[in-house]
Amino acid sequence: MCGIFGYIGQNTNIELGLNALKRLEYRGYDSAGAAWFNDEKKEIFYIKKTGRIKSLEEEINKSVFPKIGNPFIFHTRWASHGGITDANAHPHYDCHKNIFLVHNGIVENYRVLKQRLSEEGHKFYSDTDTEIIAHLIEKFFKGNLEEAVMSALKLIEGTYALVVISQKDPNKIVAARKSSPLLIGVGEKENILASDASAVIGRTKKVVYLNDDEVAVLTPNDFNIFNLDNIKKEKVIDEIDWDLEEAQKGGYKHFMLKEIMEEPEAIQNAILGRLIEDDGNVKLGGLDSVESRLRNIEKLFLIGCGTASFASQVGEYMIEEYAGIPCEFDIGSELRYRKPILDKKTAAIFVSQSGETADTLATLKEFKNKGLLTLGITNVVGSSQARETDAGVYTRSGPEIAVASTKAFIGQLTTLILFTVYLGRQREMSLVMGKRIVSELVKLPDLANQILKTDSEIRRLAEKYKKYHNFFFIGRKYNYPIALEGALKLKEISYLHAEGTAGGELKHGPLALIDENVPTIAICPSDSVYEKMISNIQEIKARKGLVLAIATEGNEEIKKIVDDVIYIPKTLEMLTPILTTIPLHLFAYHIADLLGRDIDKPKNLAKSVTIE
Numbered sequence: 001m002c003g004i005f006g007y008i009g010q011n012t013n014i015e016l017g018l019n020a021l022k023r024l025e026y027r028g029y030d031s032a033g034a035a036w037f038n039d040e041k042k043e044i045f046y047i048k049k050t051g052r053i054k055s056l057e058e059e060i061n062k063s064v065f066p067k068i069g070n071p072f073i074f075h076t077r078w079a080s081h082g083g084i085t086d087a088n089a090h091p092h093y094d095c096h097k098n099i100f101l102v103h104n105g106i107v108e109n110y111r112v113l114k115q116r117l118s119e120e121g122h123k124f125y126s127d128t129d130t131e132i133i134a135h136l137i138e139k140f141f142k143g144n145l146e147e148a149v150m151s152a153l154k155l156i157e158g159t160y161a162l163v164v165i166s167q168k169d170p171n172k173i174v175a176a177r178k179s180s181p182l183l184i185g186v187g188e189k190e191n192i193l194a195s196d197a198s199a200v201i202g203r204t205k206k207v208v209y210l211n212d213d214e215v216a217v218l219t220p221n222d223f224n225i226f227n228l229d230n231i232k233k234e235k236v237i238d239e240i241d242w243d244l245e246e247a248q249k250g251g252y253k254h255f256m257l258k259e260i261m262e263e264p265e266a267i268q269n270a271i272l273g274r275l276i277e278d279d280g281n282v283k284l285g286g287l288d289s290v291e292s293r294l295r296n297i298e299k300l301f302l303i304g305c306g307t308a309s310f311a312s313q314v315g316e317y318m319i320e321e322y323a324g325i326p327c328e329f330d331i332g333s334e335l336r337y338r339k340p341i342l343d344k345k346t347a348a349i350f351v352s353q354s355g356e357t358a359d360t361l362a363t364l365k366e367f368k369n370k371g372l373l374t375l376g377i378t379n380v381v382g383s384s385q386a387r388e389t390d391a392g393v394y395t396r397s398g399p400e401i402a403v404a405s406t407k408a409f410i411g412q413l414t415t416l417i418l419f420t421v422y423l424g425r426q427r428e429m430s431l432v433m434g435k436r437i438v439s440e441l442v443k444l445p446d447l448a449n450q451i452l453k454t455d456s457e458i459r460r461l462a463e464k465y466k467k468y469h470n471f472f473f474i475g476r477k478y479n480y481p482i483a484l485e486g487a488l489k490l491k492e493i494s495y496l497h498a499e500g501t502a503g504g505e506l507k508h509g510p511l512a513l514i515d516e517n518v519p520t521i522a523i524c525p526s527d528s529v530y531e532k533m534i535s536n537i538q539e540i541k542a543r544k545g546l547v548l549a550i551a552t553e554g555n556e557e558i559k560k561i562v563d564d565v566i567y568i569p570k571t572l573e574m575l576t577p578i579l580t581t582i583p584l585h586l587f588a589y590h591i592a593d594l595l596g597r598d599i600d601k602p603k604n605l606a607k608s609v610t611i612e
C-alpha cells in the first residue's frame, strides 16, 4: 500500500517525482520521502517527512540542496514496522550514505539480520525492517549495484518491491520484486519504476510488469531484467489503456461519488461482448484455456477480503443455487490458516479489485502449490492475482481511486453472475433459465441508473440519519452479504459504528441493542425471503427501533410498517444485490459527506492492502 516512483532519464527536475507521487496518494500513506543523485556534487541528497506529500514538497523547497538530480526515487510510506517518524520514512540508507532505497513489503527475518549486521559493525538509525536491506547491500557492494542487490536479496525472507540507487554506481536504478507490485514505465530516453500504473500514465503507456524474484537494471535508454542469479530474462512490453483523465474526479466532489455514479457503467463494462442471448449463455474468453477442467470440478472456493469477500459470498449463493456446484466462501486471512479439504476436483475463484491483496494472494499461492485450478476475478490488469491465477475474468471497472470500494464491487458481483451462467450452462442450467438471467442482465445498467436518480432523496435521508451513532444493517440470503457491505461502507467512511447481520440472527443477540437510538437499514426486496424480513422488521419496530427499508418499487405495504423507504426496480432475485448495493453506497457517502469526513482517504485505511 506504499507508493514507489523511481526515475532515470533526460529530465533532471525532481518535481517530476513529487507530481508522480501525488498520483499515488490515493493508496494511503503516513509519510513521504525522496532521494536524488546530483551529478555536479556527486552526491545523493535526501529528505523524509511524516504527513502529506505537501509537507515533503515544502521541505524540499526550503532546503539548500540542489533540486536537480538523476536518478531519483520517491516513496510514500504506510507504517508497518516502526512508528510514523521522519527517520522511519523512506528512502533508507546504509552506514556511509552511499546506497539509498525505497521498499514496499516486509522483511520477515529482519531481527536476525539486524543482529548479525550490528555485530559486524553496521549502525542503524531507524526502527524499520527496510533499513536492513540497505546495510545488506552495503555489505555486498563491490562497485556493481545489481550484484550487491542480488546477493542481499538471497538473504531476505519476506516480500519486497525495491528500488535502489547508489552514488558509487550512479548511472542506473536497480529494482526487484517479490510479492509486491512493481512495474517499469518505458519512455523516450527515460525509464520509470512505479508501484502502480497511475504514477506513469501521462509520461508513457508502455509498461513491463516485474515478476517475483526478478531484478531490473534501468539506464536512461535501456532496461534489463535478470533473475537472482544474474541470468538475463526476456520481457514483453504491455500497453496500458487507462489515461490520466479517467483517473481524475470528473467534476464530482469526491472520487467515491464519481465511482458510485459509474456503477451502471461498471455493470455495462463487465457484460460488454460477453452475453450470448440466444443461447442463454456467456462467453468468457479468459476461461477458454480451462473450459474442460471447469466442467469436471466438484467443489468451488470463493475467496476475497473485505468488500471483495462479500462479493464472494454472494457468488457462493448464486453458483450453488444456479450452477449446482458445492461452494464455500471464505476470507483470505482465514482460509490460509485453515486446513480445508481439497482435492484435484476443487477449484478456487479469487476476487479482488487490486489483485494485490496480500492475504488473498497468499491463499492463492497455497492453492496453486497444491495443484488446484485457480481462477481470478480481478479489476487491475497485470496485477499479481491476474498473473498468478491459471485463468480469469477481468471486471473492467476502470481505475478505482477512492479507498472504499464501490464500482469495483458492482463489477465483481456482475462478473460472478457471468461465472454462474457459465458454470450453470456447463451443467444442469436450462436454456430458459440461462436466457432469463442474460436478458435481465442486459436491463441492469438502466435499472441501476434509475436508482442513481434517487440520489437527492437519499441525501435527504442521510440528513435525517446522520445524528445516530450506531446502525444495524440486516438482510437475508443474497442480501445478507449486502447488509455486511452496507455496514462496512458506512463505518469506514463516516466513522459511525455499523453492524451487518443476517435478519434471522437478530433475535439471537443483536436485538438487545435495538431502541429508538439505533436505526436499522433493512434490505427487503420482494424475493423468497421477503416475509421473513418483514417479521424481523416487526421485531425491531416492537422495540421502538427506527427502520429504513430498501424495497422493491410497487411495494406500498412496507410504507405502513417502516419509517422510510428507498425503492429499487424489480429484477431477478439473484440480481437484486447489485441494485440494493447502490442506495447503500450513496447512503454511506452522503452521511460521511454531511459529517465532513475525508471520504476518499478514510483514516487508518489504505486502498491496496499489500501486507498481511
Ligand code: F6R
Pocket: 305, 306, 307, 308, 309, 351, 352, 353, 354, 355, 356, 357, 360, 403, 404, 405, 406, 488, 489, 492, 607, 608, 609
Ligand atoms: C472496503 C474495501 C476493502 C477491500 C479489501 C480487498 O470498501 O475497499 O474492504 O475490498 O481491502 O481489496 P481488493 O478488492 O483490492 O482485494
